[in-house]
Amino acid sequence: MINDTTLGYLILILPFLTFAINGLFLGNKNAKAAAGLAVTFNGLAFASAAMVAFHYFTSVVAPQKVVLFDHSFIPFAGELVARIGMLIDPLSVMMLVVVTFISFMVNIYSIGYMREDRAMGRFFALLSLFSFSMLGLVVATNLFQMFIFWELVGVSSYLLIGFWYHKPSAVSASKQAFILTRFADSFFLLGIVLVSYVVGSFDFTTINSLTMFPFRNETIDMGICVMSKSSALILGSILIFTGGWGKSAMFPMHIWLPNAMEGPTPVSSIIHSATMVVAGVYLVARLFPFFAVCGDSLTLIMWVGAFTMVFAAVIACTQKDIKRILAYSTLSQLGYMMFALGACKIGQAIITTGWTASTFHIFTHAFFKCSLFLIAGSLIHQVHTNDLDAMGGLRKKMPLTYACALISIFAISGIPPFSGFFSKDEIILAAFQGQHYAVFALALLTSGLTTFYMFRLFFLAFHGEPRHEGVKAGHVHEDFFMTLPVVILAIPALLSGILGKGLFEHFFTPGKLHVPTMLKLAHAEWIPFVAIGVAVLALLIAWFLYASPKAKIQRALDDTNRCGIYKIIYHKFYFDEMYYTVVRQFIFGGVARVSRAFNDYVIEGLLAFSIWFIHKLGDLVRTAQAGYLPFYLGTLIVGVLIWRFFGQLPL
């Protein structure tokens, strides 16, 4: 019986070893070995994670924090020490299990999906690099460690999106993803520096146990203005949230996520739905007591989340690329989680139900969204296109996939008893209890939209007549490696809600808060029924439009003679175009051009002028040297006079 610390090390080391061995030695030459290694090690990692979870939840210490190990990485001034450690508490354990499990599944899946790819070894190496950095992120004991792995996650995402680097679209998408998140991270870093400067520590425990009082009177010079340290902390919290803002692709930094679908589908399923993108949510959840103290930032978080939720859901209703639809639905779900965290604020007080709900939704969402992506992947693998036009009628050909898809879609639509129902219901309830009725309404509306577009996808993909020659000709089959994970994932997609609910309500609390906590909460048993009602309604609409006998599929699919509003939504409110104009015109055209002009003309010009001036002086000297003897003799006489008057002799 190995102890938990060893297990903890194992969890981190196994994926890293996979990365190192695959990257350095196995490589692309013997891809089979690479794949086998990756699957085995990630499986072992999952096993140890599960064991750690089991030990933890069955032990007496359960809700408290446990630090398995904590090594000093690099000491800064005094208390300010960057450490690399492993923090165990309900949240991180949950994330550990989820990440290891998902990456295990996806590794299996990739064996099938990447079979034809010649760079398979590289793929598995990068995948393990990602899971290593993600695990390091979730077990971080301090901000600095979190930032380190935060960046590593970002870079591995960059490398995986651009995995097919001969596809220009993939390359540019990866670049965009990295730069946007990097942009957010720069604020994150600034926030870390600022907070650590004020607080004098990176440690989560220290930061989470802050109270504002000691900082009220001290001031800090922020360059532009002088502010009190307490407001500096609030600024810092917002800056830190900005990191999560970018990583979780909240509006308006959302555009990289849909474009990131250029990457291989397994990548999308693990990085861009289940794990990495929830890092932002995880960050806020991890620092919740701190955010609660800097209350105002919570409101911001709530609104950002809520808006993204609706915005993305609306766009998702019109897309035809299935991966993009799933991407937008991911955005929308992330919006749910984010605003649930924000919604915990009532006036000056805090309720914790939102926190629990959000973390719960992270948990459930991971499974069903991942499985949805994998299903999409196998569909694409069969019909070789992302486009709904080319699908349809796949129900007969891929029965297992069909069943699993149904489960996951019920889950995401919040139909009981599927997992999504419980977490989403909690979130909506939290919004209601937080007395944010506007957001509550939006949440209900969005759950309706979610159901609608998910079933739209479902009907168009599986029902109706086949619209693809390959499908018609019956070349479609279910690959074992690609179906197995889907089937396995369907189980938690179905059950994680019921089983998880008790666990979460028992263990999951944000920890000790230093603000008044509201205990007496409004009870509203009617909310679940309303939610279900909305969902069913949306389902019926979707069925009527896309699956009912008299549904006009062709008309549903062609984009011609659409009304303007539809076009706008279909083009994602022209956001990508806006981005490109801003970047091209402002950054490249504006700032960069001006600064280069300044360098090339002003600085170099001054240099050239000084050289020219010296040369002119030289010409002066040489023109005097005209070989004219009387002039030379004159210089002798003049010289005497010069030194007589300027020689400073006391004459």
Next chain:
Amino acid sequence: MDILLFNLIWVIPLLTVLVCIPIPASHAKLLRGLHTASASAVLLMVCYLAYRVFMLSGTPASDAASPLVLRFLTDIPWLTMFNAHYIVGADGLNILLLALTAFIVWGGVLVSYNIKGNQKVFFALIQLLATSVYGVYMSFDLVLFFVFYEMEALCMYLMIACYGSGRRDYGGKKLTLTLAFGSSMILATLFGLYFESGANSWNLIEIAKTTIPMEFQMWAFPLMFMGFAVSSSLFPFHFWSPDGHSAAPTAVSMLAAGVMMKMGAYGCLRVAMFLMPEAAKVWLPYVVALLIFNVVLGPFIALRHKDLKYITAYSSISHLGLIFLGLAAMTPVGLRGASLQMISHGFLTGLFFATIGMIYERTHTRDITEMGGIMRKMPFLGVGFVIAGFAGLGLPGFSGFIAESNIFIGAFQQESTLTRIVTILAILSITTTAVYILQTANRMLHGPLPQKYEGLTDGCFREKLVIVVLVACLLFIGVCPGPFADLLDQSIAPIFAKISAATQPVTSGIGG
């Protein structure tokens, strides 16, 4: 024994040159072998000595009274005409810089195996350059320091103008003359230090014991600091570096950007700030304003360039700006960050220029718009370049991140308003760095492969070795920075002690 080895560091390259004189230039293989051997020998020696210094850390120095804790201290009367001594010694800072130099020189020798022209002269010049750089980092006597510091001008011009590419004469002249301009400013103040300090000695340690009159410091410090900053391409004296680097052959770019540009920053720290802390306290908060160009605008300029070497040159300009940010912070963390950045950027830019040189050898162009998709043809070099890029944009796991985080945290502890603003801007501009590095990498390595590059081959063993070693260094510092931090802290502690002991003069008037 160690002392002897330590002194051999700068002697061996010189001996190599002397040994090679009788060998006719036609025996290129033999010459290359000799130079490679000597470079490797020096590398091994330096690494061993660095290890020794690390082991010795904590034990008191041979001379208890000296403000610096120096190992292997050697002090021989040298020029009695103006009582200059031959004083060399090692502490954490300069031993690490020596190690960096040894690595870069070794790499430089390896990458220039098939350089066009008279190889005998070229390698001799590289060794001379190495001598001068080693000497600068080792010496604690100002005359000796300056002699070595100025020596590089002699080699640089010839190497660039004769073996370079593009506007080589222009670039070489620009580089050499600008550096000479800087060192002339230094020389003018050196005499002042000798006579005004009252120590009547060129010994850095002796001068450090005295306090130099304020009215002298007030004009001497900016002169000297700027003089050193010229070779670290601090705005507005950065103009030499893009043209110089782009004209220079690979090895010279590596040496120039990797170690020579650090000599300036090292001088700023070791001589200017260490000897004239009072003036430093007055001036540095204003010097920071210049960094806005280096750190914030530098990356933007890199964005607009198409030539790989120009891009890298501007990235070096911005990275060196960070060094000065760390120096201007005048806090232990900041100074440590600056020193770390010197070392890390040395390896980083060495790797950059090495890969660029290798790619240029094959594609015969450095214009990124003409390249594309060469990752497919030369994956190893491509990966090397990408790694250099990631290290350059401060990715955790590489040394750059450690240095930058130190600098940012350290600079943020500096209270002055201007420094705060610049620090914030610097932190925010890590995005721009990412933009130009990714843009370059994508344009060059990714996308479709032009027809003319079908025949390209990946790096040979020699080149791969260089890349692997440099990457290993970057990773090593990045993954376990602890020992390096300890080593540097010992040598920075006395400098910081002197700075913090310096009392702010009552008249904070500039140019008093």
Next chain:
Amino acid sequence: MNLLNCLVLAFLLFGIGVWGLMRRRHLIGMLISIELMLNAANINFISFAYFTAHDATAGALFSIFVIAVTACEMAIALAIIVTMYRRHKSLDADQLRDLHD
């Protein structure tokens, strides 16, 4: 007759020499003006020796030496001018324009 007058005389002589030097374009004329300047110095020596100096012989001696030295100088000067004339067929100072930047 006193020291001052002699000095003034000498100075005037010197001035005349300079004036001639500036005005003349004929090499021989220039040489003569130079002679004037030299002799102005001689007059100085003599007059100082006569009036003030406590080491009177030195001054006289000096002037004699000066005469001798200037003699050789002039000799060489004339020799050179002769060779010059052989080449240029002219003694005009303005003609000497072959050497210049």
Next chain:
Amino acid sequence: MFDFNIPGFIVPDILLLIFPFIVIGSRLFCSAQSKVPWRIANIGFIAIFVLLNLIPIATGEGRFFITNWRVDDFGVLMREVLMVSAILGIWFAKDYFEHGADGKPQMHQIAEFIGAIAFATFGGFTVVSACDMLTLFLGLEIATIPMYALTAWNKKDQLGSEAATKYILMGSVATAFELFGFSYLYGFAGSLHFSEIQAAVATGTSPLLWVAVLFLFCGIGFKLTLFPFYTWAPDVYEGAPTPVTAVLSVTSKATAIAFLAVLVFGPLQPVIDKINPLIALLAGTTLFVGNLGALKQSRLRRFMAYSSIAQAGYIMVALLGPEATAKTAIIYYLFVYAVSNYLAFFIFGIIGHHREETFASLRGLSKQDVNLAIALAISMFSLAGIPPLAGFFGKFHLFFCGAANGHYMLVAFAVLNNVLALFYYIQLIKSAWVDEPDGHLTPLRLTKRQRGVIILLSVMVVILGFLPFLSNNVFAGFNF
């Protein structure tokens, strides 16, 4: 009766005095082509150099031969510098008596040539050992008059005669200035002897003194090519035969700076503070103008003229320092300067043998004869004052003197000018190293002697800089 026991320390001077007569006399007994005078010259000069080195170190005042012939350590070392210059000069000149160069016809009458050089050198001896104004004046004239003759050595070359005319006319005007200055100084002190003048100056000053100083500085400013009296130098350097240019640029400069040193640290010692501003101004302006003039030259000798003007400016800086340091610095610098300068001239001579002496003829030198190119680079960098070459330490020593009395501004200015200097020296290196060789340039051939001398000089330039304690030990024993 006469007493013939001559003290040993005077022997070299006497030898050098009678030496020209021997050489010229030897012409009477052998044919024009014979090598005898040349051999005698070598033996004689080297012998004198060795004898000088045998002179034991004197302390304090030095030794007096007759009341006005002093031989102190400064004198001895200056003598050595002058002898080095003379020896190198005749070695350099030898080729020009075997073939014409740079479009100038072959030179004749080597014996007389050597004699003239010997006289010029003896003039320098006289200057450094003078201790009254008369000796000083005579020394200066002895040093100068042969130079006039040497400049016009090529009777067939009209540029030479033009140069000589300019030189002698302006030179005699300068002489007139000096004499005028001397006369006033005499009038002020009432004596010619330095010790008495010094005493008089110490007791009090008068306008007479200052007028004298002014005229003396202007007069010597001509010989030392100070601003604005340098105008003759470029033309004369270009017009004169190359070996004469070389000798001019070293010997006459050495003599002139020795003259100033003797004057400033001798009779004018008490009022030196009052003169320093003038010296500083002269130094600053001269080195600036010299550097400016050299910027865009295309002909090598004219270029060297301007560079030597600038060097004169640098060497003036030393006069601002305390006496002992200043004299050490001057001698060390002159020595280094002589070596580097002659190295450059030797190379130019080889170039000029078949080509005209312009920058263009240097093109592609590194491709044709890399060793020659390296030697050129060494000499140029040394003149530019780049360590570890000798030139740097020379300059460093000069600036050290300047800074010792707190003339930081002047030192800073001089150091900045170094960058300017580096610029034009690099121009020359560029044409030798970077420019592609154009086909029609005739190939170069080195005789054994040339190769040997060039190697010797290059090694000296490097060694003097790299291991300066060699030179250091030379000076260690002496005290000025």
